Amino acid sequence: MLGKSLRLLLLLTVGGPAMAQSAAPLSGLSDPSVITPKNGQSPQQMWNDRYECYQWAVAQSGFDPNRSAAGSGSVSVRDQYSRAYAACIEGRGYTMRPAAPPAVAPPPSPPPPPAPVAVPRVPVSYAQVLVPQAPTLKYQPVEVQIDGGYSVTTGAAGDTLNGGSNAGLGLTWFPTAALPIGLRVDGSYSWFGIKDSALGSFGSGFTHGDENIYGGDADLQFDLAHKSSQYKMYLFGGAGRYREETDLRSVQYAPGIGCGFFFCGPGLFPLETARDRSTSPWLNSWNAGFGFETAVSDDVQFFLEARYLQIGPESKKQAFVPIRLGFRF
Numbered sequence: 001m002l003g004k005s006l007r008l009l010l011l012l013t014v015g016g017p018a019m020a021q022s023a024a025p026l027s028g029l030s031d032p033s034v035i036t037p038k039n040g041q042s043p044q045q046m047w048n049d050r051y052e053c054y055q056w057a058v059a060q061s062g063f064d065p066n067r068s069a070a071g072s073g074s075v076s077v078r079d080q081y082s083r084a085y086a087a088c089i090e091g092r093g094y095t096m097r098p099a100a101p102p103a104v105a106p107p108p109s110p111p112p113p114p115a116p117v118a119v120p121r122v123p124v125s126y127a128q129v130l131v132p133q134a135p136t137l138k139y140q141p142v143e144v145q146i147d148g149g150y151s152v153t154t155g156a157a158g159d160t161l162n163g164g165s166n167a168g169l170g171l172t173w174f175p176t177a178a179l180p181i182g183l184r185v186d187g188s189y190s191w192f193g194i195k196d197s198a199l200g201s202f203g204s205g206f207t208h209g210d211e212n213i214y215g216g217d218a219d220l221q222f223d224l225a226h227k228s229s230q231y232k233m234y235l236f237g238g239a240g241r242y243r244e245e246t247d248l249r250s251v252q253y254a255p256g257i258g259c260g261f262f263f264c265g266p267g268l269f270p271l272e273t274a275r276d277r278s279t280s281p282w283l284n285s286w287n288a289g290f291g292f293e294t295a296v297s298d299d300v301q302f303f304l305e306a307r308y309l310q311i312g313p314e315s316k317k318q319a320f321v322p323i324r325l326g327f328r329f
Contacts, residue, residue, distance in 0.1 A: 039093040046094075053088035060084040066113075135295040136229040139177035145170040145303070147326025151190050155319040160201070161211055164192035166322050172221060180223035184236060187216035188322070199248070205274060206248045213311065213318075215242030217287055230295050237288035242311045243280055244318070250274035285311040293328070301328045 037046055058064045061081035086096055148167040153160075168188035174181070194202070194209030202209065217240030224233045253268040289307025296302050304325045311318045 033096050033098055035089060036095045036097075037093065038095055041093065049089065049092045049094070053085055053092070056088050057081050057084035134230055135297045137232060137293070137295045137301065138298060139174065140299075141174055143172045143174075143301075143328045145172065145186075145326055145328040147303075147324040149322060149324035151192070152321040152323070153192065153319075154321060155317065157318040157320060160195060160198040161192040162195055164190055166190040166324065168324060168326070172328070180225075180234075182221040182223075184219040184221050184238070185216065186219060186240075187214075189214040190320070190322070194246075194248075202246070202248050203276070205250045206276070207251050208249045210247045212245045212247070213242055213320075214245070215282070215285065215311075216240050217285065217309075219287070221291075232293050234291050234293065235289070236291065236305075236307070238286070240285045240287065241282045242285050243282055244311070245279045246277070248276040283312045285309060296327070299329065302326075303328060 035046070035050070041049070058081070061077055061084055063077045063081045065078075065081065089096055146169055148165070150163060151166045152163050166188055168186055170184060170186040172182045172184045175183075190213045192211045192213070194211055199206045199209055217238050219236045219238030221234055221236040224235065226232050250273045251270050252273050254271045255266065256269045257264055258267050258269060259265075287307045287309040289305055291303055291305030293301050293303040302325070304323075306321060306323045309320045309322060311320075
């Protein structure tokens with residue numbers, strides 16, 4: 001109860017006894033004004049808005065008309081306070097105009113200064129007036145994307161290869177804004193390490209191996225219905241062509257002399273004794289996946305997607321789950 005009384009006292013000090021249509025001093029300044037609600041705000045809402053705008057204007061200008069002696073403060077500081085207060089009040093749906101000059105009468109005695117009260121800061125007071133609009137997804141007929149991520153191996157590929165990284169580049173074309181359907185062309189390059197336990201299946205004597213897979217897909221993308229203009233979810237899938245490049249090496253360690261910047265000394269050093277490189281023909285593939293996209297700015301979007309990718313015939317398929325994130329422009 002004491003807190004509400006103190007707050008009411010502050011409100012009376014800040015705004016005067018005016019109601020929705022009455023003349024009220026501009027939070028302690030000598031320039032009176034009429035504040036009129038444009039959206040049917042209640043008197044209680046009007047008092048709350050005036051009080052919060054008073055707090056914000058004080059924070060912006062460094063001038064408090066209720067804590068400063070009459071005539072104190074430079075004209076520029078007091079004008080800065082007045083402009084800040086007026087911008088806040090008008091941004092909350094009120095009209096301000098100068099009041100008619102009051103009748104000549106002895107000035108009323110000012111109310112006693114309120115006791116110091118710790119008033120909590122209201123960080124959203126100004127944000128409600130001039131908060132920037134969040135970026136939204138806009139129709140663009142052609143979008144270019146760059147992406148990268150990690151590919152999980154599964155099935156027979158998981159028995160042979162470790163998971164690896166990937167990078168890609170793509171292009172999407174949406175023929176019309178009236179249909180949530182686009183055509184995509186995605187190219188990618190992936191790097192995998194061959195598991196030590198699987199090196200024997202490639203021949204004896206190999207101690208290290210890598211497999212790189214490169215190619216592309218032609219996909220159809222279908223945007224799912226959603227209520228927000230800041231993000232979307234979509235499905236995609238299609239077919240493509242890929243090649244698999246295998247690099248096998250036999251490395252042994254032999255004694256020798258090694259030299260650094262300051263000295264030379266004996267040690268064991270890797271020596272490549274054999275190497276075998278091979279590249280498969282182009283293999284057919286298919287994929288299907290799910291994605292999420294959100295607007296970073298009006299022209300840039302961030303996306304995250306995952307797909308199931310199968311390369312080669314069913315009898316010798318290589319299956320992967322590339323998880324990619326990137327940007328579209």
